[in-house]
Amino acid sequence: MKYVDEFRDGDTARALARVIRAEINPERNYRLMEFCGGHTHAIFRFGIVDLMPDNIRFIHGPGCPVCVLPAGRIEAAIRLVEEEDVILCTYADLMRVPAGKKDSLQKAKARGGDIRMIYSPTDALSLARENPQREVVFFAIGFETTTPPTAAAIKIAEAEEISNFSVFCNHVETPPAMMHILTAGDAKIDGILGPSHVSTIIGSNAYADCCDKYRVPLVIAGFEPLDVIQSVLMLVRQINAGVARVENQYTRAVSETGNEKAKVLMHEVFEQRPQFEWRGLGVLPNSAVQIRSEFADFDAEKRFGMKEIATADIKGCICPAVLRGMNNPDECKLFGTACTPEDPKGACMVSSEGACAAYYSYGRYRSAEATA
Amino acid sequence: MCLAVPARVVELNGDSAIVDLDGIRKETSTLLLDEVAIGDYVLIHVGYALERIDPLEAAKTLKLFDELKAMDAEA
């Protein structure tokens, strides 16, 4: 696969890893947060941790829109299905996420709820066209990579006058979440691996504040393992030199200003929400978007008068601390016993890129190796 | 978070395109991009092309890898 295989070459990976080893300062630790869940997944899938020296530690950030979606929002969607008999369209990632009271979209589907897994917002539009007598609601989640596609779908619905289509908007924003992690300060982060595809949309300039205010270097890292490893090297070099800049490793897809057309589309359809609850981070101001009033017809929250549902996290679950990089998954009392990928109690275990799920597979082996 | 893969544009139809990933063909929306040409490589995410991959920049990155490999070989 072009632009994929050449960025996954094993020999190059090992060579880059040796260069990192030669340049790190053995006297200190390098705590690097990979913000994006896709990077977490890649780090474990390609076994990058094994290649890094021990004093480089990856902290898994909250850039997983599945993990940070509050249970209450999922419950609200389930209620919509059960009370209003809508066709709920969702990305498959959300199906097994625990909502409150041991519920989930998958369980609601088993009870008869009309929940359909889709790959794209265009699929939801197709369902709306094919089922004119039913209300079709698209459960929209994601960071800025996924927001423009939703905006495009709403615009199409408006142009075609599709009157039975609406969006339950849960789109969140990356820079505010990053700022929050850095403000909280508990996680002591030395450097940030910035998200690949969010950055193609928002551009490298969007991170300037993070760097300037908090004096933490940030390298926008491509999606492939060699991109990640090179980005680690770039962070190590900045940390060693005591500088804190935004650097772009993913130059083949990320520019300074990003995708202008996508940004314009997003701003046309969405506006900032005053505040939004993030599972694990609490209520953050100006961190998420909502649909503008001009498109109120396509806003499921307004159309169905959806109410806030508060849900308490499961007792003993420390997803909040894990998401902020303050604790390791194996420090959670429920980890590996009550909470496993088969029977997840918190979102960090459900999503395959969640820190706990990644740790469960990978970490068990490392500790098993240690005891062997 | 965002799983996006590079695929090659093989057909253009107004606001959408057919892309090819090693023989797999899929329809993709091009609404988020201004100009897309056949032969371009684009990043695909949830059925939309997000950005074009710049072949010159890709080549530069690969060259950087080669330089680092050379550095390692000398050491």
Add this chain to the structure above:
Amino acid sequence: MSKLDIKSGLVEMGHGSGGRASATLIEKLFVRHFDNELLDQGNDQALFNVPAGRMVISTDGHVITPLFFPGGDIGSLSVHGTINDVAMSGATPLYLSASFILEEGFPLAELDRIVISMAKASRDAGVPVVTGDTKVVERGKGDGVFITTTGIGIVPDGINISGDLAEPGDSIIVSGSIGDHGIAILSSREGLQFSTAIESDSAALHTLVAGMVAAVPAIHCLRDPTRGGLATTLNELARQSNVGMRIQETSIPVKAEVKGACELLGLDPLYIANEGKLVCIVPSKDADQLLAVMQKHPLGQNAAIIGNVCKDAHQMVVMETAFGGNRVVDWLAGEQLPRIC
């Protein structure tokens, strides 16, 4: 006998009630296509002599949708699947039975197509369908058709193949490329809509197995990695045998298109179903010889040694990635679903 309108007729409740309509359906569709001596006797059971030896029996229900997919259909799948389950014990499959649960309203033309396909698969494999049953359920209570096949076979003397016999040091062999069937199915499901030349690898593996056990009777384990893929099968065997496994990513054959589809959907080929492949665990001293034998067979041309069994109290399957890093290949948790993240 009444007429059967295969071209435009539909399955009706009467076809399952045991009366004249049932008999017509059985005679003009099932018996007509399956057509073998035992079935033609027209009894509710098939009577035959049993060769001496250890007998194996296996059964499988098939509920797949879509019913027709690139490279096969529910009919051929049901024949291959059960033949393979029987063959994974090292047995020579002898006979099959087939039970059909039909949904009222299912087009007879499609049923005809399915049964023709089954009959062909059965004939090509040399394993006849000698008895069967048909029931009809009301419209809405079935997915068109469900098929359950049961097969019997005889295990040759001196062959002992079982999932709990893997030993540290054994080699692990896979008979060909993984993930083909699952991707072929996904490509024809509503909603995912990508086009590909990938076809299901659905095939009967018993002649491949016969050659393998004849050449290397010391084979320890055989299993076909169906639902849950190669990863699930390796974990099952590791648990049954109380061992660990170490495999190399670069050795595992995966077609370029399967890789591409997996990248697109965020899936892992290790967990995707196969219907014409097998995993074999064999003492390492016999591995090269076995591999050569497999590669001479049309269904084993891309066979490869992918790793070895080791001592491991945690029963872990670990894969060395193309990087030289390590990754645990865990049990599948729930269904593998396409992801956007």
